[in-house]
Amino acid sequence: MDYVGRFAPSPTGPLHFGSLVAALASWLDARAVGGRWILRMEDLDKPREQPGAADAILRQLDALGLTWDGPVLYQSRRETRYREALDRLVQAGLCYPCACSRREIADSALGIDGAHIYPGTCRAGLPPGRPARAVRVRTAGEPIRFVDRVQGDCVQDVEREVGDFVVMRADGLLAYQLAVVVDDFDQGVTDVVRGADLVDSTARQILLQRALGYPMPRYAHVPVAVNAAGEKLSKQTGAGAIDTAQAGPALARALVFLGQPPPFDLPPGELLPWARAHWEIRQVPRTRLRAAPAEC
Numbered sequence: 703m704d705y706v707g708r709f710a711p712s713p714t715g716p717l718h719f720g721s722l723v724a725a726l727a728s729w730l731d732a733r734a735v736g737g738r739w740i741l742r743m744e745d746l747d748k749p750r751e752q753p754g755a756a757d758a759i760l761r762q763l764d765a766l767g768l769t770w771d772g773p774v775l776y777q778s779r780r781e782t783r784y785r786e787a788l789d790r791l792v793q794a795g796l797c798y799p800c801a802c803s804r805r806e807i808a809d810s811a812l813g814i815d816g817a818h819i820y821p822g823t824c825r826a827g828l829p830p831g832r833p834a835r836a837v838r839v840r841t842a843g844e845p846i847r848f849v850d851r852v853q854g855d856c857v858q859d860v861e862r863e864v865g866d867f868v869v870m871r872a873d874g875l876l877a878y879q880l881a882v883v884v885d886d887f888d889q890g891v892t893d894v895v896r897g898a899d900l901v902d903s904t905a906r907q908i909l910l911q912r913a914l915g916y917p918m919p920r921y922a923h924v925p926v927a928v929n930a931a932g933e934k935l936s937k938q939t940g941a942g943a944i945d946t947a948q949a950g951p952a953l954a955r956a957l958v959f960l961g962q963p964p965p966f967d968l969p970p971g972e973l974l975p976w977a978r979a980h981w982e983i984r985q986v987p988r989t990r991l992r993a994a995p996a997e998c
């Protein structure tokens with residue numbers, strides 16, 4: 703079985719219920735078929751990183767029994783590789799420099815994930831006297847379709863719904879959308895199982911895979927845990943770190959959230975073996991958002 707799954711946390715804080723759900727779903731989907739499960743630390747965006755969070759996440763996963771294969775890949779060490787991919791896109795004529803500031807784009811319509819749709823200002827060339835800030839990829843063509851194993855049929859017209867998107871940011875960092883595509887390819891990832899907040903990024907990633915000649919992995923986007931105010935659980939919305947001294951209850955709640963309720967009388971140490979043997983992705987609720995249990 704040549705299944706390769708991955709968990710790719712951003713080290714902006716320790717693992718909380720929301721990120722545990724994504725990690726657990728991806729681990730179970732891989733381990734249920736005897737696949738590999740690898741870990742990638744998405745630490746490109748240094749200003750957003752919380753010191754110590756990457757190590758805390760690794761310790762928490764280990765303590766929960768979510769073991770991974772091989773060394774952890776750190777995005778911050780792979781800049782050369784991302785630049786090579788960017789160069790290929792540039793050489794293929796798929797990119798262009800963009801001088802627009804955030805403020806200049808602020809008047810255009812809001813796109814699918816709440817960001818402004820790029821109006822194409824610099825598509826035909828930089829306005830005279832304006833320096834390039836970012837690099838964008840040209841979007842065009844047929845809408846992108848894919849079948850998500852949880853969310854079902856998905857379709858997005860990237861040009862209309864997102865616009866030409868940034869692959870190198872104004873601060874010089876390579877954008878998440880490009881890094882994730884290069885990493886998934888280099889790591890031989892066959893199956894991406896992650897939170898449904900990223901379902902709207904998937905078409906952009908498929909577009910980049912096609913441009914770079916990479917195969918498309920299978921996708922499964924599991925519901926994102928939201929608090930009583932309907933906000934995604936995160937450090938900013940006050941989600942607490944998973945207490946690994948209470949691994950059993952945390953795993954049991956995450957399993958219930960994923961539509962895989964374990965038997966009541968199962969000892970904590972048997973939760974993962976049970977879940978691995980009984981994992982049914984068809985039972986995962988087909989919704990993008992789901993209320994987190996009150997205790998989280």
Ligand code: GLU
Nearest residue numbers: 710711712744882896900
């Ligand atoms: N690093 C992203 C996050 O923590 C996940 C990226 C991915 O799974 O593709 O939200």
